[in-house]
Amino acid sequence: MLSKIFEALYNKVFISIVVERSKSIVYVEECSGKEILNTQSESFATTELSDKMYEYIETFISQTPFHYISILDTSNEQGAIPTCSSKDMSLFYDPSLSKHICHQNRWAYYTLKSNIDIIKYNYAKIGIDFIFSPFTILSNFFKDKIDSNLAIYILLEDNYVSIAIFDNSELLYADYMDMQHGSDSEELMIDESSDDEADLDLEGSIDLEDIDAMSDIDGLDDFGDIEDLDAIDEIDEFAESQEEDKKVLEDENLSMDDVSGFNEDYQRFSLIQSSINNFYKDRKYNSKFVESAYIADAIGVSGDLKKYLEEEMFLSVFVRHIDLGVEVCEMAKADLK
Amino acid sequence: MKYSYIRPRKKSILTSELQLLFSFFSITILMLFLTYFFLVFKDYRFEQNTNEIIEKKANLEIEIQQMKKQITFIEKEVLLAERITTKNTILKDSISNLFDLVPQRITLSQAKLLKNGLILYGITPNKDVYNFMLQAPLRSIFHRTYSSFFPTENGWLRFVSTNYIDEDEMSLKASNEDKKHQEEQVDED
Numbered sequence: 001m002l003s004k005i006f007e008a009l010y011n012k013v014f015i016s017i018v019v020e021r022s023k024s025i026v027y028v029e030e031c032s033g034k035e036i037l038n039t040q041s042e043s044f045a046t047t048e049l050s051d052k053m054y055e056y057i058e059t060f061i062s063q064t065p066f067h068y069i070s071i072l073d074t075s076n077e078q079g080a081i082p083t084c085s086s087k088d089m090s091l092f093y094d095p096s097l098s099k100h101i102c103h104q105n106r107w108a109y110y111t112l113k114s115n116i117d118i119i120k121y122n123y124a125k126i127g128i129d130f131i132f133s134p135f136t137i138l139s140n141f142f143k144d145k146i147d148s149n150l151a152i153y154i155l156l157e158d159n160y161v162s163i164a165i166f167d168n169s170e171l172l173y174a175d176y177m178d179m180q181h182g183s184d185s186e187e188l189m190i191d192e193s194s195d196d197e198a199d200l201d202l203e204g205s206i207d208l209e210d211i212d213a214m215s216d217i218d219g220l221d222d223f224g225d226i227e228d229l230d231a232i233d234e235i236d237e238f239a240e241s242q243e244e245d246k247k248v249l250e251d252e253n254l255s256m257d258d259v260s261g262f263n264e265d266y267q268r269f270s271l272i273q274s275s276i277n278n279f280y281k282d283r284k285y286n287s288k289f290v291e292s293a294y295i296a297d298a299i300g301v302s303g304d305l306k307k308y309l310e311e312e313m314f315l316s317v318f319v320r321h322i323d324l325g326v327e328v329c330e331m332a333k334a335d336l337k
Numbered sequence: 338m339k340y341s342y343i344r345p346r347k348k349s350i351l352t353s354e355l356q357l358l359f360s361f362f363s364i365t366i367l368m369l370f371l372t373y374f375f376l377v378f379k380d381y382r383f384e385q386n387t388n389e390i391i392e393k394k395a396n397l398e399i400e401i402q403q404m405k406k407q408i409t410f411i412e413k414e415v416l417l418a419e420r421i422t423t424k425n426t427i428l429k430d431s432i433s434n435l436f437d438l439v440p441q442r443i444t445l446s447q448a449k450l451l452k453n454g455l456i457l458y459g460i461t462p463n464k465d466v467y468n469f470m471l472q473a474p475l476r477s478i479f480h481r482t483y484s485s486f487f488p489t490e491n492g493w494l495r496f497v498s499t500n501y502i503d504e505d506e507m508s509l510k511a512s513n514e515d516k517k518h519q520e521e522q523v524d525e526d
Contacts, residue, residue, distance in 0.1 A: 129345035
């Protein structure tokens with residue numbers, strides 16, 4: 001009773017930490033009741049708790065005793081499973097080593113207990129109140145779509161890709177992939193699975209008419225590519241006519257950046273594709289044909305990924321931008337209720 | 338609803354500084370309360386002692402009053418004793434004088450001292466010895482003197498002498514003497 005009175009008197013500070021490939025983003029939200037008073041976001045070039053980051057967070061947590069620090073789980077040994085039954089869980093992972101949370105008694109997400117301890121240890125100086133799974137973020141973010149669609153839901157982070165396939169709130173499949181660790185093997189898998197995918201497409205109950213229509217679109221796209229190539233040639237010619245080596249170098253650099261962006265998008269696409277293949281192949285999962293994809297984009301990917309998914313996998317793709325810091329804060333608020 | 342893998346830490350407004358502050362305050366308040374209760378207890382004891390002393394004082398005053406009464410009574414007793422002693426001394430002197438009055442030839446067998454008189458029983462060789470040697474001094478002392486004789490076997494006489502002093506005359510004498518004294522004093526002035 002007394003603590004609730006004090007809680008009402010003090011402002012609450014929600015701090016969310018999102019660890020990316022080479023940096024950490026700290027998002028701070030100061031609330032009074034339900035009203036948001038102030039929001040701040042700061043990026044730190046570290047994946048652990050540095051002194052600067054500690055000082056930055058300390059300035060906020062020293063303001064009020066009612067501060068909540070949340071972090072998004074980025075450990076590789078996590079996932080989500082389409083069951084809450086402890087008997088069936090052993091099919092997917094070792095329950096003795098992991099901690100799981102059952103969501104609406106329909107599906108569960110899990111992570112290794114040791115990972116939770118590692119996170120707690122790494123952030124012991126400031127303390128951690130909440131550790132959220134990307135799958136719970138994903139399900140909360142697409143709450144309006146999950147309830148009434150069969151679709152693949154993808155959370156794109158800087159270094160991770162979380163995939164979940166929901167059929168009217170029932171989880172069918174989920175996968176969490178690290179782009180750095182799984183890149184080489186996944187690429188190999190893609191090459192191997194390309195034929196399988198073709199088989200799957202043939203085996204899948206897709207109308208031939210649809211395939212024809214899609215192949216027509218592909219043809220048109222190819223034609224567009226030819227036009228683009230022409231344009232590139234013209235640029236090259238223009239560059240040669242100007243005879244400016246520097247500009248050529250800059251173009252080369254730009255093209256290298258594009259290549260790396262292209263690579264990452266393609267890498268993400270490959271991961272998604274291989275994961276969906278796994279969903280279709282693995283008998284553990286109740287596989288259904290997925291026609292649409294909802295992407296929660298936390299990094300601002302180019303349109304290439306959408307194009308790949310649409311062209312290569314015939315998915316209807318919808319991209320929605322997500323601010324992970326804000327979403328993690330929302331989850332913390334929801335958890336406190 | 339629970340979404341997180343871990344439960345949030347318990348939030349308390351009591352930071353370590355505040356805890357220290359509150360502990361100091363609580364100790365101070367506790368000491369103040371203890372001092373207050375000690376003073377209240379002492380005050381109560383003081384009042385109790387005061388009441389006891391007042392009660393004792395009242396009792397002592399009552400005792401003093403009683404003792405004063407006793408002292409007064411004893412003083413009266415002392416005065417009475419002194420008076421009695423004086424009277425006894427006077428009586429003793431009177432008896433001694435009386436026995437001095439009795440001549441050697443007369444033998445007293447019994448003497449009764451009355452409030453306003455004297456009865457003597459004795460033996461005398463004859464009436465003359467009695468009349469001249471004993472009755473004469475007795476008459477000078479007492480106002481009324483009565484004597485009666487009866488013979489014994491050996492020829493001597495047993496006598497009973499009854500002597501009285503009249504108090505009215507004594508008071509008259511005393512008043513006359515006082516007047517005389519006053520007159521003398523006036524003459525002297």
